Amino acid sequence: MLKTQNSFLLKGLIILSFVSSCKQQVKNDKTDKGPMVMNQRWSEEKANAWAANKPWLRGANFNPSTAINQLEFWQVESFDPETIDRELGWAQDIGLNCMRVYLHHLAWEVDKTGFKERVKTYLSIAEKHNIATIFVIFDDCWNPTYKAGKQPDPKPGIHNSGWVRDPGDLLYTSDNLMPILESYTKDILTTFKDDKRIILWDLYNEPGNSGYKNRSLPLLKSVFEWAREVNPAQPISAGVWSLDLPELNKFQVEHSDVITYHNYNDEISHQSAIDSLKIYNRPLICTEYMARKHNSLFSNIMPILKKENIGAINWGLVDGKSNTKYAWDEPIPDGSEPNLWFHEIFRNDGTPYQQDEVDLIMELTEVKK
Incomplete structure (x- = not known):
C-alpha cells in the first residue's frame, strides 16, 4: 500500500548482505513473576514444514467496499457482515483462498469485547467460503490521525483518501500509548493464537513509510517481542517493501518466521526480488502486488508466483469507498472512471473489471468456469 513510485523498488535485496543464522537469542525478561524465556523464531525446518501442509495461497488485501478504512470495517455501527459475505463469495468463486485484513487498535480500545466478537464473525464468514486470513496489526500508510465514530466520506478520485495509520502520529504525541x-497486541494474539482460520500474523505493514523511516524501528521490535511472548501457533512476519530502509529490512527478514514482501513492479523486477529472498530458505508470501499502471499484472506476475509456490496476495478485491481503483499519484478530482484501474478485481455489483483477468485467475486456481 505504497505512496510513491520509488518506494516499491524491492529488488536485489541480497545487496543488504546479512546472511546470518537468523535465530533470536534466548533472553531473560525479568518480571514480577521471575525470569521468563523468550520464545524463539521458528527454525527453517519448522517454517518449511508449515508451508508444506498448506495449499498455494492466493487472494487479495480485503476491505469491504462499504468501508473507507479499518475503523469503518470494525466499529460496531458500520461492521457489515452482509457485504463481507457477498464479496468473499465472489472471491471464492474465482478460486481465491486467502485474504489479508487490517485491524486497528482504536476499534479494540473503544470496545474490546465487541471488537473480538466481530473478528470472530468475520472469521466464520471467511471459513464458510474456504478462505484463510492474514491479519495485519500495525500500519504506517496514509493518514496520520484518526478518531473513533463516523468516518469521513471518500474524497472523489483520490486513492485511499480515508485510510488511517496505526498508531500513526499518536505514537509520537502521546506519553502512554x-x-x-x-495490551492490544497481546489480547488479540492470545485470543486467536490457536485459531486455524488465521494462517499468519503480519505484525506491521510497511514500517518506516510516510517518512517515519527508522522512527518505526522501536515499535517494530516491540511488536515482535510481544508476539514472541504470546507464542501463537501461527507464524509471524512483517513484509519488506523498500530498499531505502536497510536497518528495518534487516530486522524484518531476520525475525520473521515466514518471509513476506511487497512488489508492484513488472515480472523482471519481481523475479529479481524473489531470487534475492530465496537465499533465506524460508517460505515466501507476496502480500502486495498488482498495480496495472506499473505493469504489475495478474497475467505476468501470478503465474510466476504459482510456479515458485509463493503466496500471491494482490491489492484489492472490490471497488468501493477506499478508491483504490485510482492510482496513488494520479487523482481524478471529479471522481470519473480512470482509463485504467490501478487495483481491484470486481466492480461493486460483482462483475469483473476485466473478464480476461478473472478467466486467468480461475485457470491458475483450477476453478471450472
Whole structure:
C-alpha cells in the first residue's frame, strides 16, 4: 500500500548482505513473576514444514467496499457482515483462498469485547467460503490521525483518501500509548493464537513509510517481542517493501518466521526480488502486488508466483469507498472512471473489471468456469 513510485523498488535485496543464522537469542525478561524465556523464531525446518501442509495461497488485501478504512470495517455501527459475505463469495468463486485484513487498535480500545466478537464473525464468514486470513496489526500508510465514530466520506478520485495509520502520529504525541498497544497486541494474539482460520500474523505493514523511516524501528521490535511472548501457533512476519530502509529490512527478514514482501513492479523486477529472498530458505508470501499502471499484472506476475509456490496476495478485491481503483499519484478530482484501474478485481455489483483477468485467475486456481 505504497505512496510513491520509488518506494516499491524491492529488488536485489541480497545487496543488504546479512546472511546470518537468523535465530533470536534466548533472553531473560525479568518480571514480577521471575525470569521468563523468550520464545524463539521458528527454525527453517519448522517454517518449511508449515508451508508444506498448506495449499498455494492466493487472494487479495480485503476491505469491504462499504468501508473507507479499518475503523469503518470494525466499529460496531458500520461492521457489515452482509457485504463481507457477498464479496468473499465472489472471491471464492474465482478460486481465491486467502485474504489479508487490517485491524486497528482504536476499534479494540473503544470496545474490546465487541471488537473480538466481530473478528470472530468475520472469521466464520471467511471459513464458510474456504478462505484463510492474514491479519495485519500495525500500519504506517496514509493518514496520520484518526478518531473513533463516523468516518469521513471518500474524497472523489483520490486513492485511499480515508485510510488511517496505526498508531500513526499518536505514537509520537502521546506519553502512554505503548502500554495500550502492547495490551492490544497481546489480547488479540492470545485470543486467536490457536485459531486455524488465521494462517499468519503480519505484525506491521510497511514500517518506516510516510517518512517515519527508522522512527518505526522501536515499535517494530516491540511488536515482535510481544508476539514472541504470546507464542501463537501461527507464524509471524512483517513484509519488506523498500530498499531505502536497510536497518528495518534487516530486522524484518531476520525475525520473521515466514518471509513476506511487497512488489508492484513488472515480472523482471519481481523475479529479481524473489531470487534475492530465496537465499533465506524460508517460505515466501507476496502480500502486495498488482498495480496495472506499473505493469504489475495478474497475467505476468501470478503465474510466476504459482510456479515458485509463493503466496500471491494482490491489492484489492472490490471497488468501493477506499478508491483504490485510482492510482496513488494520479487523482481524478471529479471522481470519473480512470482509463485504467490501478487495483481491484470486481466492480461493486460483482462483475469483473476485466473478464480476461478473472478467466486467468480461475485457470491458475483450477476453478471450472
